[in-house]
Amino acid sequence: MVNNPTVKEFINQNAIKEVKLHLGCGGVKYPDFINIDLYPSNPEIKDGSRSFCVADVYCDIRNLDLEPESVDEIFLSHVLEHFVKWEAQDALKNWYTILKKGASLIIETPDLLRCVLMLFHFQKKYRKNARSQFYGNQTDRLEYETHRYVWDARELKRELLSIGFSRVTVTHKPKTHKKFRDMRVIAAK
Numbered sequence: 001m002v003n004n005p006t007v008k009e010f011i012n013q014n015a016i017k018e019v020k021l022h023l024g025c026g027g028v029k030y031p032d033f034i035n036i037d038l039y040p041s042n043p044e045i046k047d048g049s050r051s052f053c054v055a056d057v058y059c060d061i062r063n064l065d066l067e068p069e070s071v072d073e074i075f076l077s078h079v080l081e082h083f084v085k086w087e088a089q090d091a092l093k094n095w096y097t098i099l100k101k102g103a104s105l106i107i108e109t110p111d112l113l114r115c116v117l118m119l120f121h122f123q124k125k126y127r128k129n130a131r132s133q134f135y136g137n138q139t140d141r142l143e144y145e146t147h148r149y150v151w152d153a154r155e156l157k158r159e160l161l162s163i164g165f166s167r168v169t170v171t172h173k174p175k176t177h178k179k180f181r182d183m184r185v186i187a188a189k
């Protein structure tokens with residue numbers, strides 16, 4: 001990476017007024033978001049968990065160096081489960097700090113209890129979809145693609161409320177990945 005701006009630099013360089021962050025974007029680029037990831041693609045290294053990486057900024061999303069109350073929206077899909085519980089808790093606090101009052105955090109992630117239920121589904125495809133979520137990618141030898149802690153809906157809601165978020169809603173109709181197995185959690189600061 002020859003020229004990798006920080007998030008602050010990217011905001012300034014592009015004169016971004018409404019700051020929307022897409023964290024752990026992998027190969028998914030949303031045009032009206034700043035797409036952030038830590039691990040660039042390497043065509044020589046197989047990563048079956050994503051198709052390339054198309055980030056605008058490469059940095060660690062667990063502790064974003066942005067001013068408090070400077071961000072309008074944060075979205076992440078299939079990323080939270082890559083962190084151990086305490087890392088996720090710290091990250092959620094960091095994201096709470098940088099969000100503006102009233103702004104939303106949107107998380108899509110597998111729901112542990114739905115995965116447990118699906119493990120006993122009579123159809124193999126559902127059992128397979130559930131099983132893959134417990135430990136993530138265990139074949140490509142990539143530390144960052146393994147899953148370390150899968151949350152359940154009630155636990156994640158409680159955590160968000162304890163940090164200070166309000167109006168926390170949970171559905172199992174995510175806009176990305178798998179309906180029923182995954183949850184879409186929206187929390188307001």
Ligand SMILES: C[S@@+](CC[C@H](N)C(=O)[O-])C[C@H]1O[C@@H](n2cnc3c(N)ncnc32)[C@H](O)[C@@H]1O
Nearest residue numbers: 024025026037038039049060061077078079144
């Ligand atoms: C399973 S992929 C999901 C990619 C994309 N969000 C999607 O739904 O297809 C997980 C992504 O999280 C990224 N990631 C893991 N740890 C990270 C960290 N500490 N900081 C930034 N990105 C991270 C990985 O590089 C990877 O792109």
